[in-house]
């Protein structure tokens with residue numbers, strides 16, 4: 001079962017869902033629209049250096 005990870009750019013809250021949203025789900029903490037975090041299966045980004053050039 002693939003999971004879709006979304007991140008709130010406002011409070012950095014992350015949440016995984018098993019369904020894909022056309023528009024990001026609302027953040028459960030600040031209720032802003034979350035944006036998709038693109039992660040490749042089997043690849044883990046650890047430490048810093050991830051997110052600086054993220055767009056979309």
Ligand SMILES: [Zn+2]
Nearest residue numbers: 008011027030
């Ligand atoms: Zn939030």
